[in-house]
Amino acid sequence: MAGEDRSSHRVKLRTATAGDEEVLLEIYASTRADELAVTSWNAPEREAFVRMQFAAQQDYYRAQYPNGDHRLILADDHPAGRLYTAENEDEIRILDITVLPHLRGAGIGTPLINEVLSRAKEAGKPVRIFVETLNPSRRLFERLGFTVIEEDGLNVLLECRPSPERNTP
Numbered sequence: 158m159a160g161e162d163r164s165s166h167r168v169k170l171r172t173a174t175a176g177d178e179e180v181l182l183e184i185y186a187s188t189r190a191d192e193l194a195v196t197s198w199n200a201p202e203r204e205a206f207v208r209m210q211f212a213a214q215q216d217y218y219r220a221q222y223p224n225g226d227h228r229l230i231l232a233d234d235h236p237a238g239r240l241y242t243a244e245n246e247d248e249i250r251i252l253d254i255t256v257l258p259h260l261r262g263a264g265i266g267t268p269l270i271n272e273v274l275s276r277a278k279e280a281g282k283p284v285r286i287f288v289e290t291l292n293p294s295r296r297l298f299e300r301l302g303f304t305v306i307e308e309d310g311l312n313v314l315l316e317c318r319p320s321p322e323r324n325t326p
Contacts (some may be wrong), residue, residue, distance in 0.1 A: 160188050166232035168265050173227040180229070180236045183209045198235060218243075218252055225252060232265055240269055249277045251286040254294075266294075270301055276318035284315045 172179060187205045193203050218225055222243035230238035238256035242249060251273060256265050277284045286303070288295045289312055298315050307314035 166237070166260070166265060167234070168237070168268065169231050170228040171231060173229045173239065177229055177236075181215075181239060182208065182211050184216065184236070184239050184257060187258050188255055190258075190263060222245065222250070222252060230256065230265065231271065232260060232263075237265060240273075242273060244282070248282050249273060249280070249284045254286075266297065266300070267301070270298070274301070274317060274319075275284070277317070281319060283316050283318045285314060287312050287314050289313075 189207055189210065193206070196203070198206065218227070218241060223239055225243040228240045228242075229236055230240055236257075237260050238254070239252045241252035243252055244250075253268070254266060254269065256263075273284055284303075285306075286298065287296065290308070290310070295313065295315070298317075301313035301317065303317040305313045306316045
């Protein structure tokens, strides 16, 4: 059932700090592993690319969303992913939610997304997220009530508007 916490892990969030940079890099690298696997680059070239892209992404989030909330997802007190959000007067934006590959499908992300949806409902704001068109997480967001409001061929902008009948935990 959508929204049900199937996780047997104790999941919590904590603010990401400068000391978390290497684990955040590892989390980011997990999102690029499949595409890098088909390159002819050696390990140092792949690592340099991932570090450059991670730094560029972090710089972009800080510049575009200076009041963004960058959280580390912990499962049983171990790093399990990241959740970055930003709230402005018009919306709550999920900038990024990533769960490490070995924990995907374990019910960790759904309750965290539902918490964001509950916060948005209280604030009377929609929640929006950009997702790559073919990203499997798109199905999760659609199950949770998100709909496509914009497409560019590579990415879709998904939105979930608060409604009184929406039942989020």
